Amino acid sequence: xPLTSGRLFSxxxxxxxxxxxxxxxxxxxxxxxxxxxxxKEDYIEEDYAAWFHFFGKALQSLHPxxxxxxxxxxxxxxxxxxxxxxxxxxxxxALTEDIKRxxxxxxxxxxxRSIELAVRLWLGINVCSKGLSVGPRNPREYRIDWQGDQSxxxxxxxxxxxxxxxxxxxxxxxxESFTAVNLKNICRLHIRWTDNLIDHLKLEGPxxxxxxxxxxxxxxLVNHRKGPEPTIIPAEVIDEAIRTLDLLFPFGDPKxxxxxxxEKVQFWTISPSESARATELDEFKYWRSNLAQLSSLFNxxxxxxxxxxxxxxxxxxxxxxxxxxxGVFFLTIIFGVLSTVYSVKQYRVxxxxxxxxxxQACQQKSTPLQRFCD
Numbered sequence: 465x466p467l468t469s470g471r472l473f474s475x476x477x478x479x480x481x482x483x484x485x486x487x488x489x490x491x492x493x494x495x496x497x498x499x500x501x502x503x504k505e506d507y508i509e510e511d512y513a514a515w516f517h518f519f520g521k522a523l524q525s526l527h528p529x530x531x532x533x534x535x536x537x538x539x540x541x542x543x544x545x546x547x548x549x550x551x552x553x554x555x556x557x558a559l560t561e562d563i564k565r566x567x568x569x570x571x572x573x574x575x576x577r578s579i580e581l582a583v584r585l586w587l588g589i590n591v592c593s594k595g596l597s598v599g600p601r602n603p604r605e606y607r608i609d610w611q612g613d614q615s616x617x618x619x620x621x622x623x624x625x626x627x628x629x630x631x632x633x634x635x636x637x638x639x640e641s642f643t644a645v646n647l648k649n650i651c652r653l654h655i656r657w658t659d660n661l662i663d664h665l666k667l668e669g670p671x672x673x674x675x676x677x678x679x680x681x682x683x684x685l686v687n688h689r690k691g692p693e694p695t696i697i698p699a700e701v702i703d704e705a706i707r708t709l710d711l712l713f714p715f716g717d718p719k720x721x722x723x724x725x726x727e728k729v730q731f732w733t734i735s736p737s738e739s740a741r742a743t744e745l746d747e748f749k750y751w752r753s754n755l756a757q758l759s760s761l762f763n764x765x766x767x768x769x770x771x772x773x774x775x776x777x778x779x780x781x782x783x784x785x786x787x788x789x790x791g792v793f794f795l796t797i798i799f800g801v802l803s804t805v806y807s808v809k810q811y812r813v814x815x816x817x818x819x820x821x822x823x824q825a826c827q828q829k830s831t832p833l834q835r836f837c838d
Contacts, residue, residue: 470537472530472533472535472537472538472540473533477521478521479520481516481517482517489507493507493687495542495546496542497687499690499691499692513728514681514730515681515683515684519585532574532598533578534567534574534577535567535578541581544579544582545582548579548586553615554616555612556579556615559579560572560576560579573596576596580593589660590605590608590659590660591610592609594609604663605658605660606666616696623662624750626750633745633753633756635744635746636759637743638744638745642758645717646719646762647758647761651674653674653676653761655676655678656675657680658677658679659679660677661685664679664754665754665758679709682709682731689706700750703739704750707739707747708751708755710739745759
């Protein structure tokens with residue numbers, strides 16, 4: 465039985481995919497990236513763990529809708545990847561007709577769904593056209609509507625306009641403190657790992673509740689980049705995406721290493737980027753506006769009082785704030801203690817005054833107060 469055979473959709477797709485034998489995983493990887501020629505002895509489980517988890521989870525979620533896809537076998541899906549790679553300049557409508565020749569009595573919609581599933585798994589781009597999408601949907605993920613007259617190359621290129629936001633954002637320097645961990649700790653950002661490259665570095669949420677999406681499959685970008693030119697995702701886009709990850713997750717930074725280990729995300733099991741870490745915004749054009757927004761947030765004033773308490777970038781200001789807080793705290797305690805002491809003393813004086821007044825009343829020549837002077 466071929467290593468790439470088997471059913472795509474089942475209730476246990478996640479477990480089946482994650483727990484597959486290394487030989488089968490290598491066969492799947494080589495089907496997606498034939499130029500790798502990955503051998504079993506070179507396969508490292510940790511490198512691809514997140515990618516196969518993404519695969520299994522996506523296929524398992526589509527199990528109730530399996531009948532709406534043209535192919536329900538691994539061989540069929542991987543064959544579509546081969547067709548997509550060979551016909552990347554063909555319009556989607558024509559590509560659907562071409563693939564349909566191998567599927568008798570199968571409608572265009574089912575063919576198109578399988579094509580879009582192959583693109584999502586192969587390229588990490590969430591292509592879910594209107595009228596075709598089935599299964600659960602994450603409202604946070606951006607969905608791409610692949611038009612019938614667009615080729616795969618045209619659809620991908622449209623998602624990454626060059627120089628987006630260049631005129632709107634002046635050049636900004638990046639220092640060593642500009643990392644994802646510091647954005648998380650200082651700006652209180654929640655980091656959401658995404659399998660959709662289009663959502664990479666997307667910042668959402670109100671003040672004090674920001675959420676930053678970060679593409680987790682760095683190795684997939686590297687694998688695409690190693691492919692023959694022109695790469696299926698433009699080489700400039702891949703290079704810049706990798707550089708954004710290297711910028712926010714610098715190799716050798718202890719805090720970053722601890723965070724990635726805690727999140728179980730593998731970025732550095734493969735060799736780090738040969739390019740030097742970026743030092744300014746002008747080195748980016750596809751994710752320029754996203755990085756400018758993050759830099760503005762990082763270098764700007766704290767958005768909430770809690771952020772002010774934890775912001776250690778300006779040590780004198782940080783120290784002044786905490787000295788003021790502790791000063792007010794200790795003064796409150798001191799005045800509270802003094803107030804209590806004087807209240808006790810005042811109470812004792814009041815008792816003594818009462819006793820004196822009572823004694824004086826009992827010494828009067830008039831009839832004493834029997835009730836109080838006994």
